[in-house]
Amino acid sequence: MDGNGRWAQSHGLPRFEGHRRGAEAVRRTVTAAQELGIEALTLYSFSSENWSRPEQEIFELMGLLKRFIRSDLQELHAKNVRLRIIGEGHPTDPEVQQLLDDAQTLTSANTGVRLTVAFNYGSRNEIARAAQELARQVAAGRLRPEEITPERFGEALDTVGLPPLDLMIRTSGEQRLSNFLLWQAAYAELVFLPVYWPDFDRTWLERALAEFGGRERRFGGVTPGEG
Template identity: 75%
Template structure:
């Protein structure tokens, strides 16, 4: 199936597993294209962001229905602070409204909300709402929804390295004993399943400083759809592409040995 063509029928978890083995446990999404969507429709960028929030709701619902264990969304990068102040204000307002209007529903549906990234003091109300979302849903056992806010992959690795350096300085760890598992355990995503699939919308083909360590052996799927138009059928298309991939993690196909 060519990427860009919508699937002709709905794909349930059982179809995905028969088509190509187990589906991904952990899916990350770079939600790109709100501004271009707004421009294409002759609307202000703020409307593109608002429609993008609706796509988030559709995606969470579809992920639950398709049996995905964890979804991580790139909501606001550490580089996004360089955008115009008015746009940043609109994005923060949308985030506040989303939490206030959707948090109880997510909690009722057993979704656990987690926030990764560096805490930012510029908006105490946003910070308080994010912490409320984490605390309310802390013991939920359904879909893990991780929101990357004020997040940058390089910064995450830097913060993890500093944690390990502090352990060395305190005499609790030897530098020569540090393993990949130690560093992975110091990352924001330490208690999430390994990342299986990264989806980016809008046709751009780069990670943009998102989950750099975790993406080392993840499958990457780039879709031409702009984020406000993303829905279950596009998610299914990405899952179908994932099912066709041969994940070797650096090894050989058993038939080639």
């Protein structure tokens, strides 16, 4: 979900207004995902690198996150959305962490769209944490090194239990992964859209899905008849 700040700048507005409009785009996208029958949706809300942003912007972002949870949680729950948070949690604000924990608990039995929010998340850090956990299991004698397969490694990642990643969408025209779901995206289709996140809606989601649907996914294989 990229381009909040640039959207605000292009409209002559403060950056916070871009983040606020970005929260509205989240609501639209979750609703569209439900209507389109998408099983799982993962949103990159705040990266571990975002702490380097100006202190006032971080304060405003945390306030926006709190308001979003308080105002939208009951609606998400009523719509049968199951919320999950991945990442390292919040290092300084116990209130944010408690809100996130309560939201996951409330929706844990829901069976609709599986909405995963990556918060204080970085994929290389996630991979390192998974490797550390497997190393601890080896050191404790609970796991043999040869038992560390790609499947076993995937079970140590934050996204364990989620379906395979099929499609990754990045907004704002940027064409890189920026430390998001690097392991999980090994065979994902990548779609880069020339739209700032605050303007993202069902039409743009359907455009990405149409592009995804038109691609031939080989997973390293060869289509019959090809040389």
